[in-house]
Each structure stands twice: as C-alpha cells, then as structure tokens.
Amino acid sequence: METRASGHQELDVADESAVLRALEGFGPSVVIHAAAYTDTAGCEGDPPRAFLVNGQGTRNVASACRRLGVPLVYISSNEVFDGRKGRPAEPYSEEDEPGPINVYGRSKLQGERHVQDLLADFYIVRTAWLYAHGGENFPAKVLRAAANGHPLRMVTDEVASPTWARELAQAIVKLLLYPTRPGQGSHAVGWPVPRHRPSAPYGIYHLTNGGSCSRYEWALKLLELLGLSVPVEAVTQDQFGHPSRKPAYSELANTRAASLGLVAQRAVWLKPQSGTTDSLSSGTPAASTFSMRSATSSAVSR
Numbered sequence: 001m002e003t004r005a006s007g008h009q010e011l012d013v014a015d016e017s018a019v020l021r022a023l024e025g026f027g028p029s030v031v032i033h034a035a036a037y038t039d040t041a042g043c044e045g046d047p048p049r050a051f052l053v054n055g056q057g058t059r060n061v062a063s064a065c066r067r068l069g070v071p072l073v074y075i076s077s078n079e080v081f082d083g084r085k086g087r088p089a090e091p092y093s094e095e096d097e098p099g100p101i102n103v104y105g106r107s108k109l110q111g112e113r114h115v116q117d118l119l120a121d122f123y124i125v126r127t128a129w130l131y132a133h134g135g136e137n138f139p140a141k142v143l144r145a146a147a148n149g150h151p152l153r154m155v156t157d158e159v160a161s162p163t164w165a166r167e168l169a170q171a172i173v174k175l176l177l178y179p180t181r182p183g184q185g186s187h188a189v190g191w192p193v194p195r196h197r198p199s200a201p202y203g204i205y206h207l208t209n210g211g212s213c214s215r216y217e218w219a220l221k222l223l224e225l226l227g228l229s230v231p232v233e234a235v236t237q238d239q240f241g242h243p244s245r246k247p248a249y250s251e252l253a254n255t256r257a258a259s260l261g262l263v264a265q266r267a268v269w270l271k272p273q274s275g276t277t278d279s280l281s282s283g284t285p286a287a288s289t290f291s292m293r294s295a296t297s298s299a300v301s302r
C-alpha cells in the first residue's frame with residue numbers, strides 16, 4: 001500500500017481549491033483526514049478559526065472526496081460529548097447523541113456533520129487522549145515538568161481513555177482492510193473487495209485504548225512507570241482555570257469495532273508496550289511507533 005502525507009505547510013485544508021487540486025494530484029483510493037486546529041484554549045479564544053479549520057476545512061476534504069468518489073476517514077474526538085453521563089456510567093457508544101461543551105468540540109462535530117452530509121462512504125473515527133513518542137502530548141508535558149523538578153497540578157474531573165497513536169493507526173488500517181464476507185449485512189463495497197478499498201461497514205467508530213482515568217490518575221501512573229517522584233496536586237477544572245471546559249467523563253465504548261473483532265481495547269497506558277516508556281523518557285523515537293503528528297492528511301493511493 002502506498003501512502004502520501006501532507007503537512008500544514010504543503011496544504012491548508014481551509015483552501016477548498018487547493019484541497020481538491022492536491023487530492024486530484026494524489027489520486028487516492030482513500031483519504032485519512034487528521035488535520036485540525038487542536039489548541040482547545042486557542043479555539044475558545046478564536047471560534048472563527050476553529051470552525052474554519054475543523055468545520056469548513058473538513059467540508060473541503062469531504063467535498064473533494066465526493067468529487068473523486070473516494071472514501072474518507074475523518075479523525076474526530078471524545079470532546080463531541082458533553083461528559084455528563086457521569087462516572088461510573090457506561091462509556092459513550094457510537095449511538096449516543098453528541099453535545100459538545102466547548103468550541104473545539106463544537107467545531108469537530110461540525111466537521112462530522114459535513115462528512116455525513118456530503119458522503120455515504122466515510123469512517124468518522126472518534127478517539128481520545130492520543131500519545132506517541134514525538135511531538136507535544138500529555139505524557140511529554142508531564143515528563144518534561146517532572147524532569148525539571150516542577151510540582152504538577154492535575155485535574156481529577158476530566159476522565160477519558162489514553163490512547164497510543166500506534167494502536168489507533170493499526171485499528172484504522174484494520175478498518176480499511178477488513179474483509180467483507182457474503183451475508184455480513186449492508187455494505188457499500190461488494191465482494192470481492194477491490195484491492196485497497198475500505199471494507200468494514202461505513203459510519204461512526206469509536207477507537208481508543210481500554211480503561212479510563214483522570215488526568216491526575218494518568219500523571220501518577222506515568223510517574224510511577226518511570227520511577228519519578230514528583231509532588232502532584234489534585235485540582236478540579238475550576239481550580240485549574242483552563243479557558244476550555246472539558247467533558248468530565250468521556251470514555252468511549254468501541255462497540256462497533258469490537259463487534260467486528262478489530263480492537264481488544266487493552267489499557268496499554270497502564271502497562272506500556274516496549275518502546276513507549278523508553279522513547280518517552282529518552283526522547284528517542286521508536287522506529288515502529290506511529291505519530292499522528294507526522295501525517296495530518298494522508299492519502300492512500302490506488
């Protein structure tokens with residue numbers, strides 16, 4: 001399978017004609033759209049930019065996919081939910097009604113709506129709390145602060161599922177290459193499945209690692225795994241004072257993917273696989289670890 005990725009410098013998803021030109025040039029058989037304005041505080045302060053990139057930008061990608069007749073994988077977020085189900089309530093399933101409580105979540109949901117309005121052949125993949133060896137992410141921030149000897153303040157009333165980007169990537173590939181069998185139910189792709197064409201039923205999928213924790217609990221776990229002793233103060237979101245209110249409880253049930261046998265929902269973050277803690281502590285990229293940050297919009301070509 002040949003892949004091609006474009007970063008922000010090469011392609012601005014807010015530029016409709018540039019998106020169409022780029023995708024026409026790639027000639028993809030499937031597009032994975034991961035580009036987004038993800039600074040949640042920035043989104044709160046600049047809603048027009050959030051909706052331009054996450055809403056209109058996603059519309060532009062979906063519209064180009066429609067013109068080219070190719071399926072789209074759109075990476076969405078646990079933050080489309082309001083988080084008011086309450087712990088230990090059931091995690092959110094794909095059927096639960098979204099109700100975002102911050103600008104980032106509303107703009108990601110707008111992206112989802114555009115995808116659903118424009119395409120029949122789509123995967124909306126909602127995930128949460130991604131981490132990988134590179135770029136900026138929660139473990140990296142915690143470990144940097146701990147290494148500098150800074151005491152930590154972590155919220156207890158924001159709970160979700162830490163998800164290793166590599167496992168998300170693997171689950172997406174499984175979704176795309178899932179074998180269709182006769183009698184498996186309604187499906188947009190016939191049998192036999194053409195090479196490199198998506199084959200799991202289209203629609204919304206929740207793809208996260210298993211288990212859930214608060215930011216506070218995750219920070220404690222990371223420090224424990226790395227044998228670091230740093231004081232961690234437990235605070236509420238109100239006390240922390242972040243400009244963007246986060247859903248209190250947004251664990252996602254991977255119901256559809258589990259029913260297809262695509263995910264095991266292991267709590268990898270509790271017992272990281274080889275390469276993750278090493279690479280987090282040393283800053284050395286593990287060659288096999290996938291980073292979402294390195295591929296914001298990917299096209300898998302025919």
Ligand SMILES: NC(=O)c1ccc[n+]([C@@H]2O[C@H](COP(=O)([O-])OP(=O)(O)OC[C@H]3O[C@@H](n4cnc5c(N)ncnc54)[C@H](OP(=O)(O)O)[C@@H]3O)[C@@H](O)[C@H]2O)c1
Pocket residue numbers: 007008009011012013014033034035036037038039053057075076077078108126127128129130131135292293296
């Ligand atoms: N990280 C998480 O915990 C998490 C959880 C759930 C869902 N997601 C979703 O997963 C995807 C990847 O997230 P991430 O954490 O890897 O975020 P990230 O590190 O902020 O990556 C997003 C990328 O999108 C690029 N981008 C921003 N505006 C763009 C534009 N107008 N045109 C083209 N590219 C643009 C950014 O480039 P610049 O840096 O140059 O702006 C950046 O490279 C996003 O769709 C996000 O909503 C992330």
